Amino acid sequence: MLSTGALRAHLLAARLAGVVATSREESLRSYRLFAAGDPRVLIGIDPEWAWGERDVIGLMADKCGVSADPHHRSGHDVIDPELTVAALEVFAERLAVAARSRATVLLGTGHPHRLLGFYAALADALSAAGCAVLTPAQGRCVDITTRFGLRTHNLDYVRGVALVREPGAPRPGCATGAHTHSPLPVRTALAAAAEAGGPLPELVIGDHGWVCGAGQLGFEAIGLADTDDPALFVGEAEGRVSVVVPLDDAVRSDYYLPLTRYVLNRACLSQ
Template sequence: MPIPGTPSRAELVEHLVRTRIAGDVATPRENNLSHYRKLANGDRGFWLGLELGDRWSDEQDVLAVMAERVGVNDDPEYRYGQDTIDPELTVAALERVAGRLRKAADGGQRVLFATGHPGGLLDVHRATAAALRAAGCEIVVIPEGLTTEEGYVQQFADVAVLEHGASLWHTHSGEPMKAILTGLERAGRPLPDLVVADHGWAGYAGQHGVDSVGYADCNDPALFLAESEGTLQVAVPLDDHVVSPRYYDPMTAYLLAEAGLA
C-alpha cells in the first residue's frame, strides 16, 4: 500500500481515496450530522478547546462550512449512509500547512507538536517535528508534571500526548494544551510560535492566540469553523484513524516535500 518515495499530487489523491483517508470514508453520515447538531446545541465536548459562543447555533450553517471545507454532502435532507471527504481539499490544506512549516523553518521558530489521536497521527507529527528540528527549529519541550482530569500530559518522540493507565490516550479535549501553555507561562518560558496538532490540542492553542494548524475528521467540525473565522490557520480534513497508521506515510512525505523539508 505505501508509495515508494514522495508521491506526486495525483498519486497522493489516489492513495488517499484508496486507503479511505479521504473519499468514501468510514465515518457514516448520521454520525457526522449528530456531531454537527451537538456542537450547534452548545455541547462543549464538541468545541475542541474553542470558544464558539452562539455563532454556530444553526446546524445548517455548520453543515455548509463542512461541505465547503471538507467535502461532505451538502444536502441537509441526506441523513443516512456514506459520507465523503474531498481528497482535493485534503491536499490543498496540506499545501497550506506546508507553507506555514516553511515559514517556521525559515525563521527558526519554536514549534510544539501534540496529538489526541496517537493511534493514527503520532508518527505524522513525529516525522514533521524531526524535519523541522533538522531545519533549525526549536521543538518545544513541555514542562514536567502536567495533569488533567483525564490523565498525565507527556511527550513522546517530540509529540505531546495524554497518558492514562500507562497507555497513550485518545482525547478531543483542549485541557492538555491548556496545561502545557499555562505551564510554560508559569515557568517564564515563551509560548510556541506555532502549534502543529489536532482536535482540542490545536483548537485550544488557536483560541489562546498561538498560530495553530490541525488535522480533523469530518465528524469534528469545530476546527473547520475556527479556520473559517481565522482562529486556526489551517484545518486539514482527513479520516484520523484508518486501518494502518502507515497509510499516512505518503501524505507526510508529500507535506514535507512541499515544505522544502524532505
C-alpha cells in the first residue's frame, strides 16, 4: 500500500504537484477569459456568482495553491501537494460510496492520451463492485468548435471510458482520442441515455467538460483539474461539482498509476 508520504513524494517527483509544467501565463489567461464569460473556458459551467479575475485567482490559490498575487505573471505554476492529497481522499470516499450503493456511473475524459488508464482502472473496479458503467451514444457524432473551426467528432468508449475521436481516426476501441474541453460530449451521452429511457448516471467521473457539463445539468460529478481549468473549481465552490482534485493533467500516463492504486486502496476497491 502506498503511504500518504510516498504519494506526496511521487506527486512532487512526477511534477503532478509542486512546480508543474503549466505556466503562470496560461493560468492567468484562463482566469481572465473565465471572468469575461468565454465559453472556451467556462466549459459547461454557467456561474451563478460574479467572478472577476481577482476572485478567480483567489479561488485557485485556495483550491490549488497557486500564487494569490495578481502581479505574479510569469514562470511555472505551483500546486500544493497537501491540497492534492486531501482532495484525493475525498475523491476516494465518493468512489467508496458509489461502490457500496452499486451506483450507476459514467466516465469520460478530454485527456485520453494521458488519463485514460486512470479512469479505466476506476471503471474496472466499480464494475467489479457491482456498479453499472454506462456507455450511451456509442458512435454518435458530436460537432465541437476547435481552433480550426467546427469539427465533427465521434463518441467512443474504451474500457468503459468515453472519449471523442476525429473522423478518420483509428478504429473504435483503440486508446487514441482527441483532446477536448467541450461539454458537448457529456451532453450528448446524457441525452442519449435519457432518450433510451435510462438509466441515468448517479455519478459522473472525469475532467474538463465531462465534469462541468454534467454538474451544470444537476448530475453529481467528480474529477481532476489543472491550474488553468478554473471552471471545475468554480463549479465546486458553487455546489455543482462535488470533488475536484488539483494536479497537472498532462504528464506521462504512467505517472498516474500510483494515484490509481492509492485511490482504489482508499476506496477499498483494490483488485
